[in-house]
Amino acid sequence: MTIKRITILGTGLIGASVGLALRAHGFTGTVAGWDPDSEQLHTAFSRGAVTVLADDPLTAATESDVILLGGPVFTILEWLDRLAPVLRPDQLVTDVGSVKGALCSRADGRYNGPGQPGFLPGHPMAGKEVGGAANADANLFAGSVWLFTECDGQMTRTERRLAEKWRKWVDKFGAHVRYLDPDRHDELCAWISHLPQFVSTAMSALLEDEFAANADLLSIGGRALREMTRLGASPFSMWRDIAHTNTEAIAKSLHALEQRLAHLRENLKTPELRDEFERANRFRVKSPGEKA
DSSP, X not given: OOOOEEEEEOOSHHHHHHHHHHHHXXXXXXEEEEOSSHHHHHHHHHTTSOSEEOSSHHHHHHTOSEEEEOXXXXXXXXXXXXXXXXXOTTOEEEEOOSOOHHHXXXXXXXXXXXXXXXXXXXXXXXXXXXXXGGGOOTTTTTTSEEEEOOOSSOOOHHHHHHHHHHHHHHHHTTOEEEEOOHHHHHHHHIIIIIHHHHHHHHHHHHHHHHHTTOHHHHHHOOHHHXXXXXXXXXXXXXXXXXHHHXXXXXXXXXXXXXXXXXXXXXXXXSHHHHHHHHHHHHHHHHSOOOOO
């Protein structure tokens, strides 16, 4: 089973980066693209991320072996609804969304069953604080982790072969593939991905309120400020959907952080402060190196 045609629905940063990565690593088949924003689509086309501009996304999907769903989580949920009735049981749908429990719930009874298309949720743990096809990068996934979560149901033999072929392309991108249960995925991502985003958003908004009228104070900030507020530039449209579909896990991580910050505030002049720094230092030593 060879993947000859892929359709990317959503040619923003991640979708276009996937298209560029496919080309950079030897994919010679057709990559059709569609995006509700024609400017994004034409940018992806001009950069070579897609080779065909799809007029109708559903038609493009029905003609493809693999359909990659990009965009915010709510958009992916809508695509799952629209594609289920028109796809064949020898086609595979995958995605690049940041939440998996909601997607598997929506796919239940519509995918991975007799006479139904296959669905293999995926989540590349890579990105930028700026979006759009203009910022796409063929090397975006190199050295990152690409998570896969399998929903309930049983793919056909053809779908499983397609899923394995797709995983091999992800390997070629230089990503490290790992498999997680959907609920475990959402729990972990709340801590390692969603929490950092909301911390950066809160800190950036706080600094905007405190110092927006005094640009000189902000210009004094160095690397620490830039690193801590970088994610604060991320678009609300993407993170709104994550907040709505992984609410409980995110709220739990934020509450734990609130308690930890209160602990720090209350122990600024006690030995507990040193203990906190030592714990933080141990975590950094065990953490993998940062990708440039």
